[in-house]
Amino acid sequence: MTPPPPETAHGRVITLTGIDGAGKSTLASRLHQALADAGHPVLLIGKNNTTVPMDTELSAYLDRLNALVYRRDPRVAQACGDHYWLLALAAWYTLQDTVVIQPALAAGTHVILDNAHHKILARYAVTPGVSTPLAEQVFAHLSEPDLVIFLRIGAREALARKGAFTSLETGHSGARREDFVRYQDAVLGHLREQERPGGWLSIDVTGMDRDAVFEAAAGALADRLHITI
Numbered sequence: 001m002t003p004p005p006p007e008t009a010h011g012r013v014i015t016l017t018g019i020d021g022a023g024k025s026t027l028a029s030r031l032h033q034a035l036a037d038a039g040h041p042v043l044l045i046g047k048n049n050t051t052v053p054m055d056t057e058l059s060a061y062l063d064r065l066n067a068l069v070y071r072r073d074p075r076v077a078q079a080c081g082d083h084y085w086l087l088a089l090a091a092w093y094t095l096q097d098t099v100v101i102q103p104a105l106a107a108g109t110h111v112i113l114d115n116a117h118h119k120i121l122a123r124y125a126v127t128p129g130v131s132t133p134l135a136e137q138v139f140a141h142l143s144e145p146d147l148v149i150f151l152r153i154g155a156r157e158a159l160a161r162k163g164a165f166t167s168l169e170t171g172h173s174g175a176r177r178e179d180f181v182r183y184q185d186a187v188l189g190h191l192r193e194q195e196r197p198g199g200w201l202s203i204d205v206t207g208m209d210r211d212a213v214f215e216a217a218a219g220a221l222a223d224r225l226h227i228t229i
């Protein structure tokens with residue numbers, strides 16, 4: 001009798017969180033490259049990714065949703081209101097999870113998710129008028145990440161790294177650097193409240209260069225997920 005084919009090991013989800021300018025995208029692309037170079041099947045997924053492998057119709061649909069959620073006219077954005085954007089973001093995360101992340105994991109591909117929904121929850125916690133349980137509930141069904149890497153940095157240093165910022169990044173509270181700092185430090189506080197001791201890999205990246213951040217993350221992948229790069 002021929003033995004059954006070996007089961008493909010499930011892929012792992014590694015996600016990044018942290019305030020605007022913390023270095024999430026920088027680390028995500030570095031991890032993606034390193035995993036691919038080491039021969040691991042891996043996908044880098046973020047708000048710029050609208051490709052559903054081998055499915056042009058779903059890719060086109062995902063791209064239309066991405067345009068609605070992320071390529072928004074500021075005047076229209078204001079008119080739609082906070083509840084609408086929470087649900088629109090939940091729709092985007094849901095579709096990305098269903099048509100890209102879950103099939104990749106089932107095929108044994110690892111997923112690097114540049115920015116999970118945790119920052120959205122922290123932003124909504126700062127926004128009066130949207131209930132926190134509602135915001136938590138609309139993301140509760142998404143695939144549980146195997147590792148959340150939290151890049152901790154104060155808003156002032158994040159701003160020094162970024163240089164410029166948008167109105168969204170001050171929570172529409174103003175256009176001054178102080179508005180960015182106040183808003184992002186509040187978001188940081190809420191991210192810290194979501195942190196589960198022993199769960200998230202929390203790295204204080206203040207003053208750490210890109211290589212040092214990468215080494216810390218690569219070490220955690222080896223220790224916690226047994227993925228060597």
Ligand SMILES: Nc1ncnc2c1ncn2[C@@H]1O[C@H](COP(=O)(O)OP(=O)(O)OP(=O)(O)O)[C@@H](O)[C@H]1O
Nearest residue numbers: 019020021022023024025026161162208209210213
């Ligand atoms: N360890 C580091 N030291 C110094 N600068 C860094 C470091 N990591 C990233 N940067 C720089 O800081 C800026 C912000 O980084 P990045 O875009 O990766 O942040 P982000 O967390 O993805 O931000 P956003 O939430 O706005 O997408 C970029 O100019 C990047 O090159």
Ligand SMILES: [Mg+2]
Nearest residue numbers: 024025026114
């Ligand atoms: Mg980014």
